[in-house]
Amino acid sequence: MSALDDLTNPELESDAELAYEGALRPKTLKEFVGQTKVRGQLELLLKAASMQNRTPDHILLAGPPGLGKTTLAMIVAQESAQPLRMSSGPAIQHAGDLAAVLSSLIPGEVLFIDEIHRMARSAEEMLYLAMEDYRIDIMVGKGAGATSVPLELSPFTLVGATTRSGLLPNPLRDRFGFTAHLEFYDTSELEQVLRRAAALLGLEIEREALAEIATRSRGTPRIANRLLRRVRDYALVHGTGPTLAAVRAALELYDVDALGLDRLDREVMTTILTRFSGGPVGLNTLAVSVGEEAETIEAVVEPFLVRIGLITRTPRGRVATRTAWDHFGIERSQDGSLFDDL
Template structure:
């Protein structure tokens, strides 16, 4: 078999891929949560349709797992356009972007994930492409270099970023609409889980759904992942085969999430490792980010972008000019005794 031969996926893999696709809503009406953003997008797409033009460029900003990629697919689907997908890290030269833009068909939707990670030279080329649907190709080097203008087919750029502050102002200003996605509340996550459970043909008690929703960190991607782990646990630990099993209850949810190190607040292994190091080794802080990262054996960027936002949001950690500090709620949650103090009293 040569390196270029294509191996067809096994039927099980095809079924799993089909399920992954089915989990994604196909329309704004199916999309759960982000009510304000859905209404704004609906208006933008309808106005473009009535005027028979491509929709304005759209920037989707927010933490990972809230539905930015799904919304980009919905924009293409609801506007009746094809979708081209790429990512910022894959566009490291202006030539990469030029090849991508010149291959677009009229009206196509281009989705660039993590757009803030594009190369600076590509960003500067994108300014002209977004505004005038044109790029300038440099031919030759030095004094003999010439610029050749290349007209592009009208397109809609949908950019997604988890760090909108890293986008340069000239690029951010060229988006006709910027959507800021917010974390989900428990009621919205329950609706996400209900839909996923139907697709999994899994009967889950209402109380069990609520328990999973409370441990999802406000993120649909995590909700779907935890539901699948609960499904796996129920499948393995329920006797019988071929018969329809009873509803998955709280006991199964508790056992499955304990097995996968997800506690009642939604903290995982890395979250707890960071907090316990902060509480036990550094007496609650303050401690610098790099010191904290080295202590748990992780990159500082991972701690800052993945762990800290959730710990700050639920009130277990604060950031100060001197470093990271554990809150009184953290001491209570982990049951760790601060040096020279008891676990009781108002001073905790």
């Protein structure tokens, strides 16, 4: 079987993609690129727990998608030499769901709950007691004859991940012994991420090409790795090698511009600039105009646009900045909004 057959065989391609994802995840804190402060804090927390022969404190990882929260949870389990149990907030919609998970944990196990802010309220309240006293109360029976039966739990470490830390109730947030706020990566850090990924893929790529991908990756390692895969595919199909020209051609094909804006980003921006004369425009009105959910605009699109200075949020709505008008080359109408100091 030829190398081309390997790439076009669906079963082998699926295995290759799974191997790719697993290979790119760092296994230790030393391998993890970026988030220097968070890595130092986690290293101290884990070493102190090891020296005292106890389970590490519960950890909350907060930050935008794609910055490494799941990877850090895996590293916590690896560095603690403990097994990892993975779940997610949307999967825990009843207290019984959480009770089943907690009661099956072995001593020292690390429980990772992704999007923890989306758990059901009844499960959150059960988690309070479990995190503090390693105990849960299970109701047996119904009505006046119902009784509460305490169930002791093995000591465990909860690692919660959230992209919306403001939605976590204070009683839950306060029970985490350590909260890490993950920040977007700068270009040099993303170049390190891409260099490591290229080496694992056996891909020889020019430094200028890596820098080009890094500048278009929105400060997010997950996006950087995904774009590297698309560049690899483009170079393979066209037989050009992963040169700077190939990178630019591949990213143009996939609608990623020089700032890292994708199709939805540009649609949102052009809607604000042309249909609403630069704003202000409300979130719900904007979402309807582009045919997307308001939550998608607010959680996925808007943070990046605000961070790179294309829009700003005001009490009246979203407003385009001077940089946005210049980047899209659209002439501002007489009544168009413009923040001259941005």
